[in-house]
Amino acid sequence: MTAVPVRHVPVLADTVARLARGRVRAVDCTVGAGGHAALLLEAGAQVLAVDAAPAAVATARERLDPGVATVHHGRFADPAILEAIQAFRPDFILLDLGVSSHQLDSDARGFSFRPGIALDMRMDPAAARTAALVLNA
Known part of the structure; x- marks a missing residue:
C-alpha cells in the first residue's frame, strides 16, 4: 500500500500538545498521516x-x-484492537474523527460527489460494501 504524502497539519495540534504533557502512554485511534x-x-x-x-x-x-510507536491496521472498535489498547494501559486516548482533506481530494477514495467518480467512501478498501452499494441496494 502506498503511503499518504505527509502534508497534513493537525487542526488540534496546540490542544493535543498541551493535553499530552506528562502523559506516558498515548493511543491515537485515528492516526492518519501521524501528525x-x-x-x-x-x-x-x-x-x-x-x-x-x-x-x-x-x-x-x-x-x-518504531522504538516508541506501534502502529496497527484496523478499526479502533475491533475486539483485537481494543485488547491491544487495554494491554497498553494508556493514560491518554485521542480520536480525531472524520475524513481528512487528502481523502476528500483523492478521486480514487470516492468521497467526492463530482460527476464520473465512483461513490466508494470506505476507509479500508478491503471493506465489503461501498457507499454506492449501500445507496443502490
Whole structure:
C-alpha cells in the first residue's frame, strides 16, 4: 500500500500538545498521516496508533519511530484492537474523527460527489460494501 504524502497539519495540534504533557502512554485511534501521534511522541509519550486505512498505516509506520510507536491496521472498535489498547494501559486516548482533506481530494477514495467518480467512501478498501452499494441496494 502506498503511503499518504505527509502534508497534513493537525487542526488540534496546540490542544493535543498541551493535553499530552506528562502523559506516558498515548493511543491515537485515528492516526492518519501521524501528525497528532508525532506530537504525542515529542511530548515524551509512547504511542499505540490505529487506523482503518492501509495507506494511513503505511504513512504512520514510515513517519513514527518504531522504538516508541506501534502502529496497527484496523478499526479502533475491533475486539483485537481494543485488547491491544487495554494491554497498553494508556493514560491518554485521542480520536480525531472524520475524513481528512487528502481523502476528500483523492478521486480514487470516492468521497467526492463530482460527476464520473465512483461513490466508494470506505476507509479500508478491503471493506465489503461501498457507499454506492449501500445507496443502490
